[in-house]
Amino acid sequence: MKQLVNLALVAFTLAGAACSQKDNQQEETPSPNPVGSCTPLENRTANAPAQKPAFAGQTRACGITSGVALNVTVLAKGLENPWAVEPLPDGSLLVTEKPGRLRLISPTGEVGPPISGLPQVDARGQGGLLDVALSPTFSSDRTIFWSFSEPRTGGNGTSVARGVLSPDRRSLEQVRVIFRALPTYNGTMHYGSRLAFGPDNMLYVTLGERSDLAVRPQAQHLNSHMGKILRLTPDGTPAPGNPFISEAGALPEIWTLGHRNVQAAAFDQEGKLWIVEMGPQGGDELNQLEKGKNYGWPLVTYGQEYSGNPVPNSVTAKAGFEQPVYYWDPVIAPSGAQFYTGAAFPEWQGNLLVGSLKDRRLVRLKIEKGRVTGEEHLLTDRGQRIRDVRQGPDGALYLVTDQANGELWKITPQR
Numbered sequence: 001m002k003q004l005v006n007l008a009l010v011a012f013t014l015a016g017a018a019c020s021q022k023d024n025q026q027e028e029t030p031s032p033n034p035v036g037s038c039t040p041l042e043n044r045t046a047n048a049p050a051q052k053p054a055f056a057g058q059t060r061a062c063g064i065t066s067g068v069a070l071n072v073t074v075l076a077k078g079l080e081n082p083w084a085v086e087p088l089p090d091g092s093l094l095v096t097e098k099p100g101r102l103r104l105i106s107p108t109g110e111v112g113p114p115i116s117g118l119p120q121v122d123a124r125g126q127g128g129l130l131d132v133a134l135s136p137t138f139s140s141d142r143t144i145f146w147s148f149s150e151p152r153t154g155g156n157g158t159s160v161a162r163g164v165l166s167p168d169r170r171s172l173e174q175v176r177v178i179f180r181a182l183p184t185y186n187g188t189m190h191y192g193s194r195l196a197f198g199p200d201n202m203l204y205v206t207l208g209e210r211s212d213l214a215v216r217p218q219a220q221h222l223n224s225h226m227g228k229i230l231r232l233t234p235d236g237t238p239a240p241g242n243p244f245i246s247e248a249g250a251l252p253e254i255w256t257l258g259h260r261n262v263q264a265a266a267f268d269q270e271g272k273l274w275i276v277e278m279g280p281q282g283g284d285e286l287n288q289l290e291k292g293k294n295y296g297w298p299l300v301t302y303g304q305e306y307s308g309n310p311v312p313n314s315v316t317a318k319a320g321f322e323q324p325v326y327y328w329d330p331v332i333a334p335s336g337a338q339f340y341t342g343a344a345f346p347e348w349q350g351n352l353l354v355g356s357l358k359d360r361r362l363v364r365l366k367i368e369k370g371r372v373t374g375e376e377h378l379l380t381d382r383g384q385r386i387r388d389v390r391q392g393p394d395g396a397l398y399l400v401t402d403q404a405n406g407e408l409w410k411i412t413p414q415r
Helices: 002-025 216-220
Strands: 070-079 082-087 093-097 101-105 129-134 143-152 155-165 172-180 195-197 203-206 228-232 254-257 262-267 273-277 284-288 326-328 334-339 352-356 361-368 371-378 386-391 397-401 406-413
Touching: 070 093, 070 101, 082 386, 082 397, 082 406, 093 129, 093 406, 101 129, 129 195, 143 172, 143 195, 155 203, 172 228, 195 262, 203 262, 262 352, 273 334, 273 352, 361 386
Parallel strands: 082 129, 262 334, 334 386
Antiparallel strands: 070 406, 082 093, 093 101, 129 143, 143 155, 155 172, 195 203, 203 228, 228 254, 262 273, 273 284, 284 326, 334 352, 352 361, 352 386, 361 371, 386 397, 397 406
């Protein structure tokens, strides 16, 4: 028996050494664990400890580290609650400020004056000027798109507009609102709203369900845009092939339903759309979207209300509803996401980078075969609410921090 135990220990040691060698070759090492399985990065007490994941690895992924030291260059300061950053082909950057200003910032950090021509925003609460995205044909037509909370009779709503950046890049021309989420609602929370162009050149728009108990059930209603991901043509019309375009009573722009408040969306290298969703307390989610699927909110969810009470009439799993690929408990309050494809950080190829507001860090997720296999927390020493993260044409990462005196950062590796 002793000989068998010794042989088992030798085999265990050799297997561990092989795994260690493989990790070193990948320049990525899981956190140590004396029993051979990885150590989860998250070790805080869960908000909803009685809830159990539907499959292994759905939460509390292995802690990993790439061992890459980061240079943080503060390109600009004094931005008022910046919400989004969008790199331009020449290295300049468009940055939105929540009160309603869009600015152009040079590659060296020179902050331009507000670009004129934007429509009025309702900047109360979580509202204001939100995301900005370049047209897939920006290099030839200088067209940009942006989302914002639009003041309306009886309240407000998330809207999307487009316009042409003037040759001197100081104003927007041919401005028009191409989409208005309905119904209008008199609230100040959960607008969404990220914009992402897919490989099909269609515009995907994320929308919140406006938070309040009275309206959140509309995330499940096909006659409401609340709590949906939309797929639009660049002109704002419903995109051909949308799943409910021929269904009576359904809004034709809807791509997926059952979302709470999505402020992070990104396409991976295979052209799949992923969102990172602000959930209830203990229920932030990573989802890989599929046409016409229902992602559950508020009927199927992990976590609890921020009051500590259960989410009314909810369960964590139910037939006909999608499970999240991953969820965080406690939450990170995700905002902004980017699949990394550049050369500056070869260790991060294909990884998903997510801004965190609550935990004030940049989250790196390693995803393999549709599952999260590792998680790393970066920039924790900076202590800043990271609102958005984007990859520039130079392979560097550009981040904006959400505060009254917000900043624009350029992240490069120390080599």
